[in-house]
Amino acid sequence: MYKAVFLFLCISLMSEAQNKRFVYEYNFAQDSTHIEIKTKELLNLDIGKEGSKFYASEILEQDSLVRIKEKPMGKYPYQGIKFLDVVIKKDPSSEMNFYTNCLIYYNVNLNKKLEWKIFPEKEKILGYSAQKAITTLYKRKWTVWFTTDIPIQDGPYLFQGLPGLIIKAEDEKKSISFNLIGIKSLNHFDINVVPYFFRFKTVQINENEFKKVIKNYFDKPSRQLSDAGNDNQVFYLEGKEVSSSEFYRAMEQNNKNALKKTNNLLRFDIIR
Template structure:
């Protein structure tokens, strides 16, 4: 009931002050298909405006803003040491931008330092079921679709007149408050709402370093990355050391340990290879085949 009242308040205040509505979802996922007993969670934000929406990791937003501020300070002060011991790293790199009213979708994924965009113009093919239930105090109706090789069941609330939802889901007559794939490996559940003031143009903007690719190109880049997961870092540095946005040698502290650039390169190579062995159950399943 608390979430229900919050959503109604968001919609009312948004009409008068043009504020952005934030819908916070708990994302539960099993990234290793060989170990389905283990699941991870991370809070994700669906931020809507009059022109469209952005879906992204709440943890990554904090991480990125902290890193950006730290390196800007380094450029101004020539600081050479950073302590990020207490900075939490995101488990989710996916971002999705949708535009209204056409609901075109842009999927943002990173492969190493490459920030990639994949545009989708085709609308999702929804099959609305007669099955109804209640989620978070709302009367909801079930709908199904197939997205990136996964079958999905979602529950949307007709009482919330927003044709949007978590990840790429959109186009139903009401906000999607819950979504889960048929195998139970990925699930999004609305847990909170809030309102913020945001520039719609900035919310939907694409950065200069982001490259638009098609699915075939994405798969090629992913195959190359698996062969050598630190190739880009090695090429950028030119001397087997991590390139930093400052012109002097740096050291970085994580979890109470201080690493030189060379140490960080070796550590990242080890961690990336280990992660690749355990990461095989992607949300966008068919992109990684």
């Protein structure tokens, strides 16, 4: 029954020139030494004439609540969402914008043209005829399956450039995967409205600068906040107002503790 619905959606997709949302299940092990322990999250790939947006499904609900009424600092509305990055791909170029939060909100300009090796191997995935391809992204090897049944050269995360939609992607250690689970039509698509980050002023940087930002974020986050001129900002820890120095110390310790357990980043090259 599920496959029949999927096939119907595929036919509808090809017959209607509409904006589409492809929903992926994101499975990931936060600790590379325990890849059997995984967390799941739903992610959206919204596609329109201007390009695509990739982000966590839960962000949409929280964005709606934030637009209705701003929440105070002690009650962070996006708490619990693991994938808080947003990827914007603009057709027809390989230009991408990667939005991320490292205490400061960044808009990273990427120009990623992935090198693909396509294999003749095929299999059925959710009723689609899918073909195998491999690539390396940030020192991590990936196997993906794409389908020409949906002739869209896009996919989850930074993946794109194959002759059909990427419906499955998994790293060689089987610690991270993206799997297509649903498709729906969208009434409206605006590539200029960035989920989650629409609320903030972002700092635009290139990829080399971003690598330095990430390393500094884990090593010395207080330096970034000071550089950003946030000294007058009010900070909260566990719902209690604290001084900036207390907040910085707590963040630095939290980052050091987190990196010991959360060491399986998608950007594998940054911590290796």
